[in-house]
Amino acid sequence: EDKVVQSPLSLVVHEGDTVTLNCSYEVTNFRSLLWYKQEKKAPTFLFMLTSSGIEKKSGRLSSILDKKELFSILNITATQTGDSAVYLCAVLDNAGNMLTFGGGTRLMVKP
Amino acid sequence: DSGVTQTPKHLITATGQRVTLRCSPRSGDLSVYWYQQSLDQGLQFLIQYYNGEERAKGNILERFSAQQFPDLHSELNLSSLELGDSALYFCASSVAGGLAGTDTQYFGPGTRLTVL
Numbered sequence: 001e002d003k004v005v006q007s008p009l010s011l012v013v014h015e016g017d018t019v020t021l022n023c024s025y026e027v028t029n030f031r032s033l034l035w036y037k038q039e040k041k042a043p044t045f046l047f048m049l050t051s052s053g054i055e056k057k058s059g060r061l062s063s064i065l066d067k068k069e070l071f072s073i074l075n076i077t078a079t080q081t082g083d084s085a086v087y088l089c090a091v092l093d094n095a096g097n098m099l100t101f102g103g104g105t106r107l108m109v110k111p
Numbered sequence: 112d113s114g115v116t117q118t119p120k121h122l123i124t125a126t127g128q129r130v131t132l133r134c135s136p137r138s139g140d141l142s143v144y145w146y147q148q149s150l151d152q153g154l155q156f157l158i159q160y161y162n163g164e165e166r167a168k169g170n171i172l173e174r175f176s177a178q179q180f181p182d183l184h185s186e187l188n189l190s191s192l193e194l195g196d197s198a199l200y201f202c203a204s205s206v207a208g209g210l211a212g213t214d215t216q217y218f219g220p221g222t223r224l225t226v227l
Contacts, residue, residue, distance in 0.1 A: 034215070034216075036218075041199075041220045041221050042113060042115075042201065042218040042219055042220045042221055043154070043201070043218045044113070044218070045215050045216075045217060045218075048215055088154065090154075095167065097144075097159050097166055097167035098156045098159070098167050098169055099144075099146075099156055099216060100156065101153055101154040101155070101156075102153070103153045104153065104154075
C-alpha cells in the first residue's frame with residue numbers, strides 16, 4: 001500500500017525563523033510529488049517535483065526531491081504569520097490520476 | 112480562488128439519508144477528482160472522472176457513487192449515511208487527468224458534511 005509520511009506533525013516558530021518540513025514516501029508507481037498549503041479550507045497548490053535534485057523556488061518557499069532516498073523537503077525562510085497553515089505532501093501515481101496524501105504538518109508562526 | 116466551485120458549503124443530515132454534492136471544474140479542465148478529508152483519515156482519494164468517464168477509483172465505499180455530466184460538472188452521491196461519513200469532501204480538477212504528464216490538481220473550497 002502506498003504511504004506518505006510527513007514530519008513533524010506540528011511546529012511552532014516565531015516570525016523570521018526558517019523551517020524545514022519533511023515528507024517521505026513509499027509508493028509503487030511514482031510520477032511526481034506535490035506540496036499543498038491548507039489554511040481554512042481548500043488545499044492550494046505550491047510545487048510539483050518530478051526530477052531529483054532540482055530545487056523549485058517561489059518567494060520564500062523552496063522544495064527539493066530526492067528520488068533515491070524517497071523524500072522531499074519544503075523550506076520556508078523568514079516565516080510570517082501568514083505562513084501558518086497545514087502543509088500537505090502528496091504523491092501522484094504513474095498513471096497521473098491518484099494523489100496519496102501525507103497526514104500534514106501543522107505550522108504555527110507566532111508574531 | 113482556484114476556479115473550482117462546490118455546492119453546498121455545508122450540509123447537515125441524519126443517518127440513513129442520501130445527499131448529493133456538486134462540483135464544477137475550472138474552465139477548460141476535463142478531469143474531476145473527489146477526495147474525503149476526515150480528522151482520523153486525512154485527505155483520501157475517492158474517484159476520478161475524465162470527460163464523462165470513470166478513470167480511477169480509490170477508497171470509495173459502495174454506498175458512494177459519482178458521475179460527470181456532458182457539461183463536465185460532477186456529482187458525488189452518498190447514501191445510507193453513517194456518522195463516520197461526516198467529513199470535508201473536496202473536488203479537484205485538472206486539465207487532462209494524467210494524459211498530459213504532470214498536470215496539477217486544483218481544489219475547490221469543499222463541502223462540509225455533518226451526519227447526526
